[in-house]
Amino acid sequence: MQSIKLIKGEFNEHIEMPLAPGIKAGFPSPAEDYLHESLDFNRDLIKHPESTFYGRVDGDSMEDVGICDGDIAVIDRSVEPQNGDVVVGYVNGDFTIKFLDLTHKGEGYIELRPANKNYQPIRIDIDDNFEVWGVVVWTIKNWKK
């Protein structure tokens, strides 16, 4: 009878993989003591793969802080949004990228602030059942088209 593979859960987020230098019979490589894992954006920039999504910036509402049309945003939904974070909100059927301004939370509303004087902040009343869709943790810009 075929047995089933039960997969044991990992209780922590990451498993540290020790680097195996391998067993060699000849002269030991002098570089072995200096071995280090390669830099890896997927590993180092994306802390929570299961809650990370990507979006493409469409428009110039955040231009003044260098978030421009065509840039790619890396969005983590598991991060708790803080005042001043760049966030993605879902407003009137559209995703929008703005600064989160919680200054007026006590007065019953929050604001999504653009970084471009041609745009107005979006005011959202606390009663509107609004949820920040995710927090922007990185943006990626292509310079060499």
Added chain:
Amino acid sequence: MGIKTGTPYFQLAQQFPDAKIAVFSSNYELYGELTGRVVSIIRQKAPAYFRYSIDECFVYWEGFDGVNLKEWGENLHKRIRKSVGMPVSIGLAPTKTLAKMASHFAKKYPGYRHCCLIDNEEKRKKALKLYPIDEVWGIGRRYAAKLQSLGVQTAYDFAEKSDSWVRATFNNIVIYRTWQELNGVDAVPNEEMAKKKSICTSRSFNGMVTGSDTLKTHVSNYAARCAEKLRQQGTVGTIVAVFLHTNAFREDLPQYWNFQEKRLTVGTNSTIDIVKAASEVLRSIYIKGYHYKKAGVIVMGIGPNSPMQLDLFDYNAEQFQKMKRLDAVIDRINKVNGTETIVLGSQQYTQKDGKGKADVFANAIKHDFRSKNPTTRWSDIIQLK
């Protein structure tokens, strides 16, 4: 709204003339990617788990001293909801059948806050009484009809029957185990779930297909996909089955369906072997003149990749090793350079894509109402205004 599963699309406009209905074709690419994220979260929060299907997962707790399971489940739901944006229903109970039932209650009644726990006799009986027999996990339509004709309407009616009654009436191990499970005895072995497992790739066609060429290309692609899944799992299959059928809702057209299988002498997960077998079966069941709506390939008799049972007369070690290497190379290229970079000739469609190249599966099955794939394709990622 009360739209039943399986309602044909063209009937919706008649049934709901004033309603605004958004229609989406099934998008397994997106669904599979998101449920993969869900499983990845479950893995971090549970001692052991088994993924049962694309959207069902069993978690095992052996003795849960000191764990508040209800709270654990509610937190797990919250975590998944926040991270992935997908609501899940969690059922916790002493047996798999009761857990499935509990998950159904968790989905139906908001009061459970997405997690329903059956951990005592009172709750078990209450749940059984509320549960129609034909919705019990493991009770197929035929057995449900038989049970109903014998006066069994709810899961409770069935659970209350005696051991000897169940044995005498059905003489069927699956039904007996279900009865045990409803009574709180953990009886469905994990092995059983794996043994039952078959790999199936099937699609409803966009429109209807009459020609054998297009049908053969579709079936080759389903077969290739099955082979790929076998290799991912590290398993081989020994039975390749193909089914096809016409559109049952088109009463104005002649109807036909068939299902045949071919047993292989040696278990295999090679694309070439499985495509060949599926094509053979298709030839034997295809009849010209019908308008086909759906076809699929099912691989059964699944076992571990090695040690393999070898057929002495049919086994060519050199050939076998070559095929294995070929599949490994194809898998790697398709993984690095994108799915369907390399396919068999029989997987290519005769029609051309926009660039004049032979069309591939992903385009040929493109659905009219497919939603975007924002997590698997750069071209589909969400737009931020």
